[in-house]
Amino acid sequence: MSKASGLEGVVVAETKLSSVDGERGRLVIAGQDVETLAARATFEEVAALLLGAPLSLGPTRARAFERIGGLGDALDRTDGMDALRAAVAHLPGDAPAADVVAAPAVFVAAWARRRAGHGPVAPDPARGHAEDFLAMVKGAPPRHAERAALDAYFVTVVDHGMNASTFAARVVASTRSDLVSAVVAAIGALKGPLHGGAPGPVLEMLDAIGTPDRARAWLDRELARGRRIMGMGHRVYRVRDPRAAVLERAVESLARAGVAAPRLALARAVEREAVTLLAERHPDRALRANVEWYTSVLLGALGLPPALFTPTFAVSRVLGWTAHVAEERALGRLIRPASRYVGPLPPNEPGVPSEA
Numbered sequence: 001m002s003k004a005s006g007l008e009g010v011v012v013a014e015t016k017l018s019s020v021d022g023e024r025g026r027l028v029i030a031g032q033d034v035e036t037l038a039a040r041a042t043f044e045e046v047a048a049l050l051l052g053a054p055l056s057l058g059p060t061r062a063r064a065f066e067r068i069g070g071l072g073d074a075l076d077r078t079d080g081m082d083a084l085r086a087a088v089a090h091l092p093g094d095a096p097a098a099d100v101v102a103a104p105a106v107f108v109a110a111w112a113r114r115r116a117g118h119g120p121v122a123p124d125p126a127r128g129h130a131e132d133f134l135a136m137v138k139g140a141p142p143r144h145a146e147r148a149a150l151d152a153y154f155v156t157v158v159d160h161g162m163n164a165s166t167f168a169a170r171v172v173a174s175t176r177s178d179l180v181s182a183v184v185a186a187i188g189a190l191k192g193p194l195h196g197g198a199p200g201p202v203l204e205m206l207d208a209i210g211t212p213d214r215a216r217a218w219l220d221r222e223l224a225r226g227r228r229i230m231g232m233g234h235r236v237y238r239v240r241d242p243r244a245a246v247l248e249r250a251v252e253s254l255a256r257a258g259v260a261a262p263r264l265a266l267a268r269a270v271e272r273e274a275v276t277l278l279a280e281r282h283p284d285r286a287l288r289a290n291v292e293w294y295t296s297v298l299l300g301a302l303g304l305p306p307a308l309f310t311p312t313f314a315v316s317r318v319l320g321w322t323a324h325v326a327e328e329r330a331l332g333r334l335i336r337p338a339s340r341y342v343g344p345l346p347p348n349e350p351g352v353p354s355e356a
């Protein structure tokens with residue numbers, strides 16, 4: 001398969017939202033390094049930076065909560081991303097950006113409660129978005145350190161260049177379709193295990209390995225079976241994903257505040273083994289931990305089950321998608337690339353003109 005099939009290195013848009021330097025391992029979001037932003041900003045503050053104006057998410061969470069009764073069987077789906085996609089699709093096409101950004105937190109929390117056999121918990125507009133999300137999922141307000149860790153996570157994953165789901169959103173927006181349709185497409189892309197679906201499997205891998213001494217044999221067996229190690233490798237980064245370090249530090253802060261982070265030491269040990277084994281197999285391709293490695297440890301320490309990991313990613317990334325849709329609308333032209341026909345030709349035809 002040619003590299004062109006993955007559009008590697010192809011610039012499809014100009015953006016002021018985020019910049020990914022894969023060689024140096026640097027991520028800049030809205031003009032600030034991800035390390036700085038994650039340490040200082042809340043989700044709402046980053047929303048104001050990315051959208052150019054503050055979003056009032058408290059009242060819009062309340063509006064999304066009122067919609068839950070009208071979602072039909074959307075929240076009965078077994079898979080959280082299926083449920084989120086179906087629930088967001090219920091929003092009116094002309095829903096304002098604040099509604100679209102706020103709703104996933106409410107829908108994902110209601111889905112998690114239903115899955116656990118409980119009723120939904122109403123949002124509290126006075127709380128911050130991260131704090132309220134945890135309160136709606138768990139049914140009790142989080143500790144300060146937990147809120148801070150989830151805010152750091154939300155800020156860290158909010159936007160990341162022209163990743164697959166953002167591209168999907170921009171393609172839809174470039175047709176002048178509505179924001180809800182763009183976000184539904186993006187949720188579909190984020191669900192895939194090569195994009196946002198990895199943190200659940202990372203946690204399951206850590207639990208299956210159990211202790212550092214078993215890591216090498218377990219990873220060896222997976223690779224011998226031709227499987228990929230989830231949470232390792234990245235299309236753009238040739239060094240360790242900078243978000244892995246930010247989230248690793250956020251987990252350390254949680255542990256210092258007395259919130260148990262039982263998998264942190266194991267994750268570090270398994271990461272070392274995985275990097276060594278992958279380097280042996282792919283000496284010319286640096287395969288290192290990506291954002292999902294410590295996402296799994298962080299969200300696990302916050303008491304969220306693996307089934308909630310990718311939906312929680314979407315609760316933050318919907319802000320990035322929304323900002324990209326606005327940018328695409330302001331600047332963009334219909335995204336319509338070309339393909340090269342390699343199929344059969346009708347008999348006695350000299351050739352079919354190339355699309356490009």
Ligand SMILES: CC(C)(COP(=O)(O)OP(=O)(O)OC[C@H]1O[C@@H](n2cnc3c(N)ncnc32)[C@H](O)[C@@H]1OP(=O)(O)O)[C@@H](O)C(=O)NCCC(=O)NCCS
Nearest residue numbers: 193194195198228229230231232233234235282285290292
């Ligand atoms: C993220 C990912 C899809 C990037 O894919 P990509 O850019 O197409 O992959 P690369 O071109 O870097 O792959 C180079 C080689 O390394 C291998 N490789 C890449 N990631 C690997 C992994 N996690 N485990 C084992 N092998 C891996 C590929 O199979 C390929 O091998 P080949 O040349 O023998 O076919 C890929 O690294 C992956 O599948 N990672 C696991 C899923 C994951 O964590 N996703 C979340 C991303 S944030």
